[in-house]
Amino acid sequence: MIKSIIGLYHQRSQFFIELLLQHLYITSVCIVITTTVGLLLGLLMTRHPLIAAIVLRLSSVIYTIPSIAIFGILVSITGIGLASAIIAIVLYGLLPMVRSTYTGLTEVDDEIIEAAVGMGSGQRHLLFWVRLPLALAVIFSGFRTMVVMTIALGGIASFIGAGGLGRAIWRGISTNYAEMTIAGSLLIAAIAIVADLILEYIEKRVRIRYLGEEG
Amino acid sequence: MSPWAIEFDHISKSYTPEEVVLTDINLSIKAGELVVLLGHSGCGKTTLLKLVNKLLDFDSGYLRIHGKKISDWDIEQLRRSIGWAIQHGALFPHMRIWENISYVLRLQGVEKNRRRERAAELLQVVGLPAEYLDRYPRSLSGGQRQRVGVARALAANPSIILMDEPFGAVDEQTRLQLQQELLQIHARFGQTILFVTHDIHEAFRLGDRIVLIDEGKILQAGSKEELVFEPASERVSSFLGTKGFSALLDDELLCDLHAQVQSGSFDPDLCLQRLAAIKGPALKAGPSASDRSP
Numbered sequence: 001m002i003k004s005i006i007g008l009y010h011q012r013s014q015f016f017i018e019l020l021l022q023h024l025y026i027t028s029v030c031i032v033i034t035t036t037v038g039l040l041l042g043l044l045m046t047r048h049p050l051i052a053a054i055v056l057r058l059s060s061v062i063y064t065i066p067s068i069a070i071f072g073i074l075v076s077i078t079g080i081g082l083a084s085a086i087i088a089i090v091l092y093g094l095l096p097m098v099r100s101t102y103t104g105l106t107e108v109d110d111e112i113i114e115a116a117v118g119m120g121s122g123q124r125h126l127l128f129w130v131r132l133p134l135a136l137a138v139i140f141s142g143f144r145t146m147v148v149m150t151i152a153l154g155g156i157a158s159f160i161g162a163g164g165l166g167r168a169i170w171r172g173i174s175t176n177y178a179e180m181t182i183a184g185s186l187l188i189a190a191i192a193i194v195a196d197l198i199l200e201y202i203e204k205r206v207r208i209r210y211l212g213e214e215g
Numbered sequence: 216m217s218p219w220a221i222e223f224d225h226i227s228k229s230y231t232p233e234e235v236v237l238t239d240i241n242l243s244i245k246a247g248e249l250v251v252l253l254g255h256s257g258c259g260k261t262t263l264l265k266l267v268n269k270l271l272d273f274d275s276g277y278l279r280i281h282g283k284k285i286s287d288w289d290i291e292q293l294r295r296s297i298g299w300a301i302q303h304g305a306l307f308p309h310m311r312i313w314e315n316i317s318y319v320l321r322l323q324g325v326e327k328n329r330r331r332e333r334a335a336e337l338l339q340v341v342g343l344p345a346e347y348l349d350r351y352p353r354s355l356s357g358g359q360r361q362r363v364g365v366a367r368a369l370a371a372n373p374s375i376i377l378m379d380e381p382f383g384a385v386d387e388q389t390r391l392q393l394q395q396e397l398l399q400i401h402a403r404f405g406q407t408i409l410f411v412t413h414d415i416h417e418a419f420r421l422g423d424r425i426v427l428i429d430e431g432k433i434l435q436a437g438s439k440e441e442l443v444f445e446p447a448s449e450r451v452s453s454f455l456g457t458k459g460f461s462a463l464l465d466d467e468l469l470c471d472l473h474a475q476v477q478s479g480s481f482d483p484d485l486c487l488q489r490l491a492a493i494k495g496p497a498l499k500a501g502p503s504a505s506d507r508s509p
């Protein structure tokens with residue numbers, strides 16, 4: 001079995017490389033969008049408690065809907081293809097991103113914030129020099145969760161016509177070719193694990209740098 | 216320019232409609248004065264201090280800084296010109312010591328080399344070695360952090376410095392040392408300092424003038440001598456533990472105490488003991504040391 005999977009990678013290397021690149025492309029786009037929207041939304045929530053309550057509630061509701069159902073709904077709105085896939089993946093990734101941004105920013109010690117304000121910091125100084133750096137470690141851990149999730153969900157996206165490694169899985173299933181399915185899944189898992197390891201290392205550095213925590 | 220650095224004029228403040236925290240505060244602080252706000256926990260000292268850099272707003276009255284109404288100041292400009300030091304230092308954990316000290320200079324757009332130089336200067340002023348410049352606050356002891364907190368308050372050469380129990384969290388010996396250093400800094404640079412404490416001894420060591428606050432009202436504002444020998448009310452002397460002093464004192468002791476009060480080494484506890492030894496039971500009517508501990 002393992003042999004035949006390795007053989008498959010060899011034989012169809014062009015096919016897998018293409019899917020891998022597509023997969024990386026789709027997840028990168030999703031990560032950029034999720035990060036941007038998540039940061040902005042998290043920031044907005046710290047300013048307006050009402051928005052915070054609504055967003056937190058909504059984003060947990062999204063998790064109770066099976067991803068297949070979300071894809072189904074989106075397909076009926078934005079049609080089959082990349083756009084639907086990206087929207088669905090971003091929706092899923094938002095929760096860890098928004099939540100970590102929001103908690104990170106709100107958990108910064110009040111006394112530190114008061115000291116910064118009392119010394120004459122403007123809104124922007126306060127945010128970029130004090131609050132964001134101090135929230136960075138928490139935000140980054142949410143970012144890490146989101147990246148791994150996005151890479152994994154990228155596999156499902158192929159089911160509604162976006163490219164990526166999910167296509168190998170899809171093809172394997174529809175042609176009853178188990179090795180193909182496994183080969184695709186393994187690659188997705190590999191990317192996710194590598195990304196997680198790299199981000200774990202960076203997160204550690206961030207923690208030490210900004211919070212002085214070891215390990 | 217106004218001779219007054221800070222003027223509280225019939226200031227009142229409450230957080231909730233039910234409870235008034237500051238009632239009709241009238242206090243004028245001369246430029247260059249070191250004024251200590253003394254009072255029990257919860258009497259409103261911090262609240263009063265935070266009105267000056269507008270971290271809080273008052274409900275009624277007038278507050279003038281350098282003769283100008285506080286509402287007429289550009290608030291960020293004002294805050295940058297007022298030093299602010301609090302308990303534990305409240306240093307920024309993600310910034311090196313030199314970055315912490317020169318934070319206000321960064322807000323003012325001073326370039327990096329100049330900021331570092333200034334931080335090095337100030338580190339010396341507060342008695343810390345130069346190699347601390349590149350350290351992070353977490354690697355400093357509590358006392359060292361408080362020193363850095365004081366240095367940070369001095370960075371932009373503020374004419375007014377607000378200090379809220381800045382030496383509250385260190386051992387007695389370090390506190391004495393920090394107090395001495397503060398007096399030296401004040402003698403050297405002549406800033407207006409508003410210093411909050413609940414410690415009578417600290418107040419007597421530091422203050423040109425002591426403002427005694429109780430339940431949001433000023434009981435008395437005056438020199439150490441005035442507070443001890445001419446208390447405005449029973450509450451003042453019972454707060455300080457000096458009740459019945461003037462009636463009991465003979466001339467020699469009075470001179471002695473005057474000297475002690477003036478030098479800042481006045482200690483009401485020791486005085487009471489000495490007086491008790493001389494006068495015996497007459498003093499028993501006064502308060503015991505235990506019911507006036509801050």
Ligand SMILES: Nc1ncnc2c1ncn2[C@@H]1O[C@H](COP(=O)(O)OP(=O)(O)OP(=O)(O)O)[C@@H](O)[C@H]1O
Nearest residue numbers: 230231236254255256257258259260261262263413
């Ligand atoms: N944000 C707030 N909201 C409501 N009440 C407050 C607030 N801050 C302070 N108070 C109340 O106002 C009163 C004065 O508080 P303040 O902090 O000025 O006292 P303090 O003299 O500085 O005390 P301490 O020596 O303990 O620091 C207290 O009764 C406190 O409970």
Ligand SMILES: [Mg+2]
Nearest residue numbers: 260261262379
């Ligand atoms: Mg206080």
